[in-house]
Every structure is written in structure tokens, then in C-alpha cells.
Amino acid sequence: GSFGSHCVPVSEIIAVQETEVDNIQTKDEGKWQKMSQKTVETYPYAFTVFYVERARQHRWRCGNVTFFCSDGLLRQQWVQAIKEQLSLQTCRPKHLLVYINPYGGKQQGKQIYEQKVVQLFTLASISTDVIVTERANHARDHLKTEADLKKYDGIVCVGGDGMFSEVIHGLISRTQTDSGVDQNCAHEKLVQCNLRVGIIPAGSTDCICYATIGINDPVTSALHIIVGDSQALDVCSVHHNDTFLKYSVSLLGYGFYGDILADSEKKRWMGPARYDFSGIKTFLSHHYYEGTVSFQPATDILGNPRDKTKCRSGCYVCQHNGQLFSEEIRDESVEGGVSENEDEREWKVVKGKFLAINAASMSCACPRSPKGLSPAAHLADGTTDIILVRKCSRLNFLRHLLRHTSKDDQFDLTFIEVHRVRKFKFTPKYCESEDTDVKDVRKKLFSQICRDHPACSCTSVNSNWNCDGEILDHAAVEVGVHCQLIKLFARGIEEPMLYLALVLPCKL
Numbered sequence: 001g002s003f004g005s006h007c008v009p010v011s012e013i014i015a016v017q018e019t020e021v022d023n024i025q026t027k028d029e030g031k032w033q034k035m036s037q038k039t040v041e042t043y044p045y046a047f048t049v050f051y052v053e054r055a056r057q058h059r060w061r062c063g064n065v066t067f068f069c070s071d072g073l074l075r076q077q078w079v080q081a082i083k084e085q086l087s088l089q090t091c092r093p094k095h096l097l098v099y100i101n102p103y104g105g106k107q108q109g110k111q112i113y114e115q116k117v118v119q120l121f122t123l124a125s126i127s128t129d130v131i132v133t134e135r136a137n138h139a140r141d142h143l144k145t146e147a148d149l150k151k152y153d154g155i156v157c158v159g160g161d162g163m164f165s166e167v168i169h170g171l172i173s174r175t176q177t178d179s180g181v182d183q184n185c186a187h188e189k190l191v192q193c194n195l196r197v198g199i200i201p202a203g204s205t206d207c208i209c210y211a212t213i214g215i216n217d218p219v220t221s222a223l224h225i226i227v228g229d230s231q232a233l234d235v236c237s238v239h240h241n242d243t244f245l246k247y248s249v250s251l252l253g254y255g256f257y258g259d260i261l262a263d264s265e266k267k268r269w270m271g272p273a274r275y276d277f278s279g280i281k282t283f284l285s286h287h288y289y290e291g292t293v294s295f296q297p298a299t300d301i302l303g304n305p306r307d308k309t310k311c312r313s314g315c316y317v318c319q320h321n322g323q324l325f326s327e328e329i330r331d332e333s334v335e336g337g338v339s340e341n342e343d344e345r346e347w348k349v350v351k352g353k354f355l356a357i358n359a360a361s362m363s364c365a366c367p368r369s370p371k372g373l374s375p376a377a378h379l380a381d382g383t384t385d386i387i388l389v390r391k392c393s394r395l396n397f398l399r400h401l402l403r404h405t406s407k408d409d410q411f412d413l414t415f416i417e418v419h420r421v422r423k424f425k426f427t428p429k430y431c432e433s434e435d436t437d438v439k440d441v442r443k444k445l446f447s448q449i450c451r452d453h454p455a456c457s458c459t460s461v462n463s464n465w466n467c468d469g470e471i472l473d474h475a476a477v478e479v480g481v482h483c484q485l486i487k488l489f490a491r492g493i494e495e496p497m498l499y500l501a502l503v504l505p506c507k508l
């Protein structure tokens, strides 16, 4: 057989198992062969170590290496020693609650989980309670009221951003209810959730998985869960007149992305391709929306949306700003605290006609745009990046969109503004009235605007918000970032390993 050296940190060992030597095949000069009878007789005791192997583009695979011993006791000692080391890895989950969305993406959630994840969890001795959802909001409601969360070391969702959204809504609501915090109060500090959430990607965009791990690959995600990774994540809360609407961790988009979503929901049968179809249609319709965006720029922190450096595993900017944020909260709760009160900070106001208003709380990298909507956004710095796309020609808007897929800076255009903020508000020009149903208001406003512009063919004066792929039914919103409210089984995107080969001059 072939021999080689393997160096694997204990934190990346998945499991160790005793192995039957008779069944082992070794690779020799590229061909798989049974071990020779002589080797089997000399080394009859073997054990296999399964470990994380890094492949291209942030992909992880389960590699294995088998060791042979001549002595049964020696093998037992090795296996025992490795198992002991593994039991010291206390961050690893032992029991998980799994929700599968059989309906998202290409409707392959169940198959993906069964064919790619189950055997890895079994190998790593992780036990699971699995729930295949039967309707939208099944997972959210189960987590909110029923699930016995004390039993679990984490939650796993198999699906897209919408499924992840359901899970965190259930988890955050449950945590606030248990601590007596009212989610309807926009200014209340929310209580952090302890259970980590893992995402097995099986949706249409899978941006939350892609932007926190570096790829949307079920095996890679399963391995990050097994080794017990942890990545804090900011969560935006969205309110409308002191009523809680939703949480968002990736994109809150009004105008372009809101319209794509509303159109694409009618074409779910197309699977993930619905976004391309609705994308082209929305691009061609070229609607703009009028309103006012007000925001509090985050000026006291490290980082800027135009930075060349990005949020990566162990990000210093997130650590620094996260620390700053928790100190400010502490100061404000002390009477006569030193820091200026949040609401006294300066608000900026931008009024205009917008093709899109996007708030990206993370880069929003996904297979369609590997650098994302805001390439320098941070996962856990307590801010969101507001990107304002003012009314411009179709050609200019296309230039902006195309730059999401190239090296060019999508913000370096005259009709684009980008701001890093902690809070923002949007007020549409044509206001929604409170006591009427939203649809009535739309009808009323439609007739009003069409009286003003008889030639216009618009379907509505207001767009809707795309909140991590779910539609919000109000245009006027108030948004605040909750720094590091939840944790994922992820570690942020890893920098490529840098190997320095030092060639020293030597005399033999």
C-alpha cells in the first residue's frame, strides 16, 4: 500500500473507528486493490480516522486515513486516546433538532438530508429528532411554543433562506417570551439566543449559508455542524408603527428585489429559475418608487462599506465593534452613563426616486453573485449597509447590476449611495393609512397616481419589502440592528491557507 503523513488538528477529526483489515482496499499506483495477504497477516489490527479535508472553493469533505497495527492492545489504546480527545471538544453538538422543508428550492430537501447528511451525523455519533414540515410556518410555530429546547445542543434547518428565517423567528420569539421581552417595542434590547442554528442548503438562493460558510454545499455545512463551529450573526428587526413585522439577516430590499420576489412567488413551479425570469421582467419594467430614507450612520465603529478588506473567519472588525456595542448598551443602562444616547445621534435624510433601496446585513454573497450586494458588509458588527439606487437609465442600472458579478465596484456610480447604519426608516411618498386595509390603500393610491399621470401603466405606487425572501405587507418600516443576536454552526469564510515554503541555503 501507499504510505504518507497526515497532520490533522483534533478539532477537525470527525470520528475514529476500528476497521476490519480483510475488507480494506488500498490505492496503489492509482488502482484500488485488496491488501496483500502478507500485510494482512503482519498488521491484522486497523483503525480509521475520519477528518475534515479541504477542497476547492471552501468545500469540505470527509477524508479518512487507516492505521495498521500488529498488536490489538495498541490499537485499542490509540482508539481510546482519540475518543478521549474528541470528548474534550465540548463545543460539539450531541443532540440536534432538524427541520426539513420539502417544498423549497428544487424540492429536494428530504433527499439531500437523507443522502448527504444522515450518514455523517451517524458517523459523528450525533442523534437527531427530525421534523419534515407540512406547511409554511410549521417550524416557526413548533419552535415558538412546543419544542422542548432544553433537550438540544442546536437546531438544523434544511432549506433556503426562507426556512432559516422561520427557524430564527421561532427561536428569537421563544427566547424573548421566556425572558419577558416585548418584540413589538422597537427600542427594546432583545435577549441573545443560546442555541446555534445550522443550515443545510436546499433552497433557491441559499445566501445565508453561502455568505457564512463560503459555499452552499450540504456536506460542507454538515461538517461545520459536526465540529461545533460558532459564528455570531446580527439580526435586523423590522417594525411598522410599533408593531413587529419580521426579522432579517440577509437582504431587506424595496423596489427591485421586492418586485422580483412578488413576481417570482407566482412562479414557484419553476424552482430557482423563477428568480432569473422575474429578474429580467422586473429589470425591463424599470419601476421607480418615491420616498424618504432616514438613517443613523454608524460613524463610531471600524469599517466602511467601501473597504477592500472583507469579513472573514475570526473577523477583527466584528470582534471590535461587537465589544463596543455591548459596552454602549451597558453605559446606557447606567444612569448618567457616559455614551451619548442612541436617539441623540444624528439622523440623515435622503429623499428621492429610487429603483432600489437595499439593506444588506451581510455581504449577501450567493452563487449568482459570489461577492454579493455589499461585499464589505460584516456578519456580526451591529450594522447594516444601505444601498440606494436612484432613478437612472436602464443601461446604467444594468451596469450597476453587472458589477455584482465582476471585479468592478458596484458603488462607484453617480446614482448609487451606500451608508453603514445601525437604524433606518423608510417612508413612502404615498403614505399607507392606518385604519384601512393595505390592499384598499393600494387601490386608492393607484387611482390617485394614475389621475396624476394618465399615461402611466404602473400597478402600484408602492413596492413591497423583500425580507430574506419573504414578502412584507407594508412599505413604511423602521429597522434596527441587534448586534450578534443569534449564532450559527459556521465560522465565517476562511481565508485560503497560506503555506510558506522556506528554502534555506544549506551545505550538505
Ligand SMILES: CCCCCCCCCCCCC/C=C/[C@@H](O)[C@H](COP(=O)(O)O)NC(=O)CCCCC
Residues within 6 Å of the ligand: 160, 161, 162, 163, 203, 204, 205, 206, 207, 208, 250, 251, 257, 260, 261, 275, 276, 279, 364, 366, 368, 369, 372, 373, 401, 402, 404, 405, 466, 467, 468, 469, 470
Ligand atoms: C444581469 C446580471 C445581473 C446579475 C445581478 C446579480 C445580483 C444578485 C444579488 C443577489 C442578492 C441576493 C440576496 C439574497 C436574498 C435571499 O435571502 C432571497 C431568498 O432566498 P431563498 O429563500 O433561498 O430563495 N432571495 C432573493 O430574494 C432572490 C433575489 C434574486 C436576484 C436575481
Ligand SMILES: Nc1ncnc2c1ncn2[C@@H]1O[C@H](COP(=O)(O)OP(=O)(O)O)[C@@H](O)[C@H]1O
Residues within 6 Å of the ligand: 100, 101, 102, 103, 104, 105, 106, 132, 133, 134, 135, 136, 137, 138, 158, 159, 160, 161, 162, 163, 164, 166, 202, 203, 204, 205, 206, 469, 470
Ligand atoms: N411543508 C411546507 N409546505 C409549503 N411551504 C413551506 C413548507 N415548509 C416551509 N415552507 C415555506 O416555504 C417557503 C420557501 O422556503 P425556502 O426554504 O426559502 O425555499 P426557497 O429558497 O426555494 O424559497 C418559505 O416561505 C417557508 O416558510
Ligand SMILES: [Ca+2]
Residues within 6 Å of the ligand: 234, 361, 362, 377, 378, 379, 380, 381, 382, 383, 384
Ligand atoms: Ca452586519
